[in-house]
Amino acid sequence: MKPFGSRCLQFIAARVVYLTFLFSAANAQAPNLNVNLPVEKYTLKNGLTVLLVKDSTIPLVSFHTWYRVGSRHERPGITGAAHMLEHMMFKGAKKYSNKDFDRILHANGITNNAFTSYDYTGFYETLPKNKLELIMDLERDRLSSLLLKPEDLLSEKEVVAEERRWRVENNPQSLLREQAMEIMFSGHPYRWPVIGYMKDINDYTIPPLRDFYEKYYGPNNAVLVIAGDINIEEAKKLVDKYYADLPQRTIPEEPAFKVKALRERRTIKLYKDVQVPSLMISYQSPPEMHPDSYPLEVLAQVMANGVSSRLSKELVYNKQWATGTGAYQWSLKQAGLFGVYISLKPTSKDDDVLQAVDREIFRLRHQLITERELKRAQNQFMTSFVDGLATQDSKARALAAAEIVSGDFRTLFSDLDKYQKVTAADVRRVAQQYLDSNKRVIAWLKPQAQAGEKK
Amino acid sequence: MKKILLSILVLVAAVSCSTFDKTISRVGDSNKTLRKHRVETLPNGLKIFFIEDPSLPRLSLQLLMPVGTVSEPQERAGLNAMTVALLDQGTQKKKALEIADLFADSGSEFESAAGADFTVLSTSSLTTEFRKVLDLFVEVLLSPEFPLQEIERTRQQVLVQLKGRQDRSGPWADLLMAKNYFQNHPYGRDTYGTPESVQKMNREEIIQFFKKNYIPNGARLALTGRLTPEIETEVRQKFGQWKAGDSNLAQSPEFKHPQKGGVLKLPSPHKAQTEIRFIQRGVSRNHPDFLKLRIANEILGGSFASRLNQRVRDDLGLTYSIYSGLDPKKDTGSWIISTFSKNPTAQQTVDEVFNVLKKILQEGVSAEELKAAKNLAQAQFPRSIETADRLAYNMMALDFYGVPLDYFEKFSQMIDAITLDQVNKTIKEYLKPDQMQVLVYGQQ
Numbered sequence: 100m101k102p103f104g105s106r107c108l109q110f111i112a113a114r115v116v117y118l119t120f121l122f123s124a125a126n127a128q129a130p131n132l133n134v135n136l137p138v139e140k141y142t143l144k145n146g147l148t149v150l151l152v153k154d155s156t157i158p159l160v161s162f163h164t165w166y167r168v169g170s171r172h173e174r175p176g177i178t179g180a181a182h183m184l185e186h187m188m189f190k191g192a193k194k195y196s197n198k199d200f201d202r203i204l205h206a207n208g209i210t211n212n213a214f215t216s217y218d219y220t221g222f223y224e225t226l227p228k229n230k231l232e233l234i235m236d237l238e239r240d241r242l243s244s245l246l247l248k249p250e251d252l253l254s255e256k257e258v259v260a261e262e263r264r265w266r267v268e269n270n271p272q273s274l275l276r277e278q279a280m281e282i283m284f285s286g287h288p289y290r291w292p293v294i295g296y297m298k299d300i301n302d303y304t305i306p307p308l309r310d311f312y313e314k315y316y317g318p319n320n321a322v323l324v325i326a327g328d329i330n331i332e333e334a335k336k337l338v339d340k341y342y343a344d345l346p347q348r349t350i351p352e353e354p355a356f357k358v359k360a361l362r363e364r365r366t367i368k369l370y371k372d373v374q375v376p377s378l379m380i381s382y383q384s385p386p387e388m389h390p391d392s393y394p395l396e397v398l399a400q401v402m403a404n405g406v407s408s409r410l411s412k413e414l415v416y417n418k419q420w421a422t423g424t425g426a427y428q429w430s431l432k433q434a435g436l437f438g439v440y441i442s443l444k445p446t447s448k449d450d451d452v453l454q455a456v457d458r459e460i461f462r463l464r465h466q467l468i469t470e471r472e473l474k475r476a477q478n479q480f481m482t483s484f485v486d487g488l489a490t491q492d493s494k495a496r497a498l499a500a501a502e503i504v505s506g507d508f509r510t511l512f513s514d515l516d517k518y519q520k521v522t523a524a525d526v527r528r529v530a531q532q533y534l535d536s537n538k539r540v541i542a543w544l545k546p547q548a549q550a551g552e553k554k
Numbered sequence: 555m556k557k558i559l560l561s562i563l564v565l566v567a568a569v570s571c572s573t574f575d576k577t578i579s580r581v582g583d584s585n586k587t588l589r590k591h592r593v594e595t596l597p598n599g600l601k602i603f604f605i606e607d608p609s610l611p612r613l614s615l616q617l618l619m620p621v622g623t624v625s626e627p628q629e630r631a632g633l634n635a636m637t638v639a640l641l642d643q644g645t646q647k648k649k650a651l652e653i654a655d656l657f658a659d660s661g662s663e664f665e666s667a668a669g670a671d672f673t674v675l676s677t678s679s680l681t682t683e684f685r686k687v688l689d690l691f692v693e694v695l696l697s698p699e700f701p702l703q704e705i706e707r708t709r710q711q712v713l714v715q716l717k718g719r720q721d722r723s724g725p726w727a728d729l730l731m732a733k734n735y736f737q738n739h740p741y742g743r744d745t746y747g748t749p750e751s752v753q754k755m756n757r758e759e760i761i762q763f764f765k766k767n768y769i770p771n772g773a774r775l776a777l778t779g780r781l782t783p784e785i786e787t788e789v790r791q792k793f794g795q796w797k798a799g800d801s802n803l804a805q806s807p808e809f810k811h812p813q814k815g816g817v818l819k820l821p822s823p824h825k826a827q828t829e830i831r832f833i834q835r836g837v838s839r840n841h842p843d844f845l846k847l848r849i850a851n852e853i854l855g856g857s858f859a860s861r862l863n864q865r866v867r868d869d870l871g872l873t874y875s876i877y878s879g880l881d882p883k884k885d886t887g888s889w890i891i892s893t894f895s896k897n898p899t900a901q902q903t904v905d906e907v908f909n910v911l912k913k914i915l916q917e918g919v920s921a922e923e924l925k926a927a928k929n930l931a932q933a934q935f936p937r938s939i940e941t942a943d944r945l946a947y948n949m950m951a952l953d954f955y956g957v958p959l960d961y962f963e964k965f966s967q968m969i970d971a972i973t974l975d976q977v978n979k980t981i982k983e984y985l986k987p988d989q990m991q992v993l994v995y996g997q998q
Contacts, residue, residue: 134610156609157936189858197868205859206926208933227933257871261827264896265874268826269723372824375718407658412651419707422714444714471659478661482680485610489941547824 136488138498138508139331143338145347146319150498150508151334152326154491158228160327161492164238165221165499167322168315170293171432172353177307179259179295182215184308184316186259188222189213190251193244195237197251207233215293218432219503225492228328235341242321243345245312247305256303263294271371271544275379278367279542283381283436286359317348322502326495358383358434360538367542370550375422376443378452379542384428384435384533387504392430393517394525395437395533399426400476401468401526402459403439407475409459410441418455420447432504437533449543463530467523480518588962589942591949596790598798599771603949604786605778607942613779614678614943615691615789618950621767622671623740624806624884629754630763631740632747635668636705636712636755637764638675643704646697650704653694662687664694668745671806671884672954674947681780685788692792695768700760709755712746719744723822723995724894727829731890731993734818735833739809741883769799774953776946809886811835817904817992828900828996832907834989836880836887839955846972846980847880847889852927853919853977854878854910854985855891859926861910866893872903884955889984897997904992911987918978928969935965 139151173180191197204211204224211224226234267273277292284290294300323342325334361383385391403410403426414421423442429435443452487493501511591605626633642657642664643650657663660683667674675695679687720726729744736742746752770793777789811834837844855862855878866876876893895903939945939962952961961968 157940159933159936159940198864201857201859201864201868202926205857205930206922208929210857210930210934225934225937254869254871258867258874261872261894261896262874264827265724265894271721372822373718373721375714375721405658405663406654407651415711416651416707419710422711422718442718444710445717475655475658475661478659478680478683480661482612482661482678485612485680486678488610489943490937491940 134485134488136494140502140508141335143318143343145343145345146317147338147342147345148322148502149335149338150322150324150326150502151329151331152324152491152494152498153329153331154326154494155328156491158328159491160226160228160231160325160329161223161490161495162226162231162234162238163221163223163322163324163326163495163499164242165219165322165324165503166316167219167320167350167503168311169216169218169220170291170295171217171288172311172315173288173291173295175291176299177295177303178291178299179263179293180299180303180307180311181220182294183255183259183300183303184311185213185215185220185222186255187247187252187308188241188245190248190255191246192241193246194240196246200237200241203233203237209234217289217293221499223492223495231325231329231334232337232341235337239341239345242316242318245316247309247312249305252303252305252308256300259294260297260300263297263300266294267292268297271369271373272377274371275367275369275377275542275544278369279379279381279540282365282367282540283361283383284358284434285361287356287434289358289431289434314348314351317350318342318345319347320350322499324495324499324502326498327491356433361540362538364537365540367540368545369543370545370547373544373546375445376447376546376549377544378439378441378443378449379544380439380456381540381542382437382533382535382538384437385430386433386435387430388510389430389435390517391529391532392428392435393514394521394529395428395435396480397468397473397476397518397521398463398526398530399428399437400479401472402426402463403441405479409462410439410456413455413459414441414452418451420444420452420455445546453541457536460530460534460536464527464534466527468526470523473521473523473526477519477521481515484515588939589945591945593959594790596770596794598794598796599769599773599801600793600796601774601953602789602793603774603776603778603946604781605776605942605946605949606781607778608780611681611780612678613681613684613777613781613785614676615688616674616676616776616778616943616946616950617695618774618776618947618954619673619675619768620671620772620803620954621673622669623743623745624671625767625804626740626747626763628738628740629751630747630759631743631751632712632745633751633755633759633763634673634767635745635747636708636752637760637768638666638668638673639708639712640700640704640760641666641675641698642694643708644699644701645693646699647693650701653690656690657687660687664691670741670743670745672951678779678943684785688785688788688792692795696796698764700757700764702757705755705757705760709752712752713749716744716746716749716752723825723827723829727831727993727995728892730818730820730995731831731833731991734993735812735888735991736809739807741809741888766799767803769801770796771798771801772803774950776943776950778942778946806883806885811886811989812991813989815986815988815990815992817994819994819998821998822996825897825996827894828897828903828994829894830892830900830903830907830995831993832891832990833993834889834986834991835984836889837882837984838885838887839882839952840957841882841887843980843984844880844882845968846976847984849924849927849931849969849972850919850977850981850985851878851880851889852931853923854914856927857930861914862891862893862907865910866903866906870906872899872906876907882955894996900994900996900998904994908987911985914981915985915987918981919974921974924972924974924977928972932966932969 209226213222403424410424502508662679878891
């Protein structure tokens with residue numbers, strides 16, 4: 100699988116997209132906000148998508164390689180395989196061994212890490228600008244000739260088991276979430292956790308991991324984003340040199356999983372070693388890029404995010420039953436979830452809290468949010484968008500996410516426009532459509548001491 | 555909205571990481587890397603850092619107050635955090651929710667992080683909203699009302715938060731470690747105090763604490779972002795109204811580091827994993843040995859390639875995370891190792907950490923390890939000054955700690971100057987496994 104000979108690089112499409120965005124500010128008289136983010140995007144003949152961004156603020160480069168593979172591509176019995184493979188990507192390939200990899204990065208002033216999600220897996224490094232060629236050599240090595248040695252898997256399984264204990268077993272919030280997700284995404288691979296179940300972690304063997312690697316770790320399944328103090332032409336030449344001759348993979352067709360529609364109200368109560376209870380309410384909602392996901396995000400903001408949100412004012416400030424509230428539209432590639440989260444006081448009464456939440460939801464379903472609430476949410480989105488472009492790494496991350504989710508990084512900017520176009524009527528409509536009190540999962544985390552008490 | 559500033563982490567990065575790519579900027583052309591900045595002191599004693607970043611349409615304010623748990627009387631532990639939490643809960647003209655709404659209208663929020671040595675108050679917004687946000691920030695800072703009902707409300711919130719501390723094993727273990735090591739010194743305290751001390755605070759004490767400590771002389775303010783002369787003038791004017799006070803503030807009590815090591819085992823029967831901490835003497839941020847210790851720490855446990863990580867995680871699979879780090883404070887500091895392991899291998903993990911410590915003490919570090927650590931420190935340094943906000947935070951913090959501000963320009967040189975002999979001597983002088991306090995928190 101290591102590249103053979105050099106094939107001439109050809110671009111399927113080479114284009115430069117310079118984006119200059121003029122935000123119309125909240126106040127019509129205010130001057131326009133001007134953000135300039137020049138991005139050059141092209142695709143190699145083997146299907147590798149490349150995004151280049153020049154940002155010479157500091158003499159470093161943020162190098163991101165994201166693959167379109169995540170826990171969604173697993174099956175029962177090998178849950179967590181995508182994440183396990185992510186770990187194994189650091190355990191050595193043909194040219195650079197495990198110990199070499201860490202040592203060489205370190206000696207060259209490079210920091211690195213990786214992550215796995217439901218839909219994709221990302222690897223990233225921050226390097227001095229003169230180390231671009233080195234990092235491509237390292238990334239190419241593990242993309243084309245990963246070793247996957249059984250003895251490495253043995254110790255790395257222990258590491259991942261510790262990671263799971265740390266994230267889940269020893270973290271009751273995560274345990275509760277895991278139980279709720281199994282119901283919310285019933286029928287779909289999203290129902291299991293990205294890190295996988297402990298039994299599967301203990302049982303991993305090399306063949307399914309190798310199978311995963313060979314199926315999904317191909318240039319045509321990857322997005323490369325290089326943001327930083329680069330010379331665009333030189334970067335292109337290096338990409339050509341290190342990636343152009345890598346063969347395409349045949350990415351298997353995905354079975355069409357569908358989330359089973361929730362038709363009832365389910366309640367989970369988890370009693371654990373905690374002092375402070377909490378509540379998580381989940382509704383099924385649309386996936387990424389769905390037009391309704393934008394008003395749902397506005398809805399989440401108005402409903403529970405920040406001290407000026409409705410639930411915070413009612414539950415934290417007025418009633419003093421809670422210490423914090425939050426809500427989110429969580430959009431995955433093939434499904435979504437609208438969640439409301441409340442951190443409670445130990446003295447709060449379940450019924451009171453739930454009724455208060457439902458009163459707010461009733462209002463959101465039947466009355467328009469105010470113009471002020473809408474504008475506020477839109478300002479918050481705009482601010483966090485701008486804040487999110489502050490560093491080389493955050494730019495690379497935002498672009499990689501947008502590109503891998505939508506196939507076009509420009510959605511990063513057009514999405515902003517979509518938030519600005521949401522109306523109060525849209526918000527009411529999505530509240531009516533998705534926040535159905537008879538189709539939701541209500542999950543409580545409670546102190547062990549209350550296990551014997553009635554609710 | 556209260557949240558811990560991300561920039562706290564940045565300081566750690568700034569201090570642990572390091573300088574400029576050699577091909578680009580050395581001392582002579584530091585302007586190329588360091589953003590344009592100016593420092594002024596107002597007549598009331600407030601030091602203002604103006605730092606430009608025209609790249610994005612935003613502006614931000616960060617105010618570093620030399621006030622922290624060290625400023626509180628022992629029996630009123632948490633008084634500073636309580637005071638800070640109440641700042642945006644009502645002013646002479648506005649009520650709590652009105653303030654919350656106005657910040658939110660501008661897509662902004664009032665943020666605060668009360669710490670041991672200092673406290674940071676901050677806000678930011680798009681340029682178009684900044685005047686409103688600036689007005690609010692100054693109002694909250696200069697005329698908080700501390701209404702009784704808000705004090706009660708906040709007190710109840712804090713009590714629940716203190717109760718919930720142990721729900722998260724890692725942060726709880728950090729607190730237990732600090733408490734066990736620093737005992738009654740303010741560095742051993744939860745920033746929010748104890749349920750007993752929080753119960754006792756009254757409005758008069760809070761107001762007195764605020765009046766005495768929240769004064770411009772000795773404070774540092776940073777205005778960063780897309781600056782204009784008008785905005786700068788407005789900031790000078792608004793903060794110029796702040797009345798100076800008696801700058802004779804409470805000093806941190808002296809701390810004597812324990813000479814004897816020990817293991818504290820705190821059983822917690824329901825834990826699926828054991829949290830493990832090691833702590834010993836470190837140095838203050840402006841100590842001459844600080845950077846040498848940084849480099850030594852880098853080799854010991856500062857990265858994936860470090861000795862601790864390579865041995866305990868990579869070879870033995872005992873943990874998902876292990877690192878060591880310096881926690882420098884104003885007058886002293888500590889050196890910490892943090893990890894966790896499943897309950898049955900907790901003791902083995904402790905033993906293996908000690909083995910790594912013994913080995914590094916016996917053999918010292920190699921020239922190759924030193925070179926790598928220095929490279930990493932120098933190469934990654936620019937990240938800590940990448941944004942105007944990070945640069946501002948780090949400048950203010952270092953200035954507070956008494957580190958000369960040419961640090962940013964001289965960093966690379968200072969790292970270059972560190973020799974193998976110095977690092978090995980530093981390790982021998984400071985690393986004291988037999989003086990370490992170990993905390994083991996989990997099923998036993």
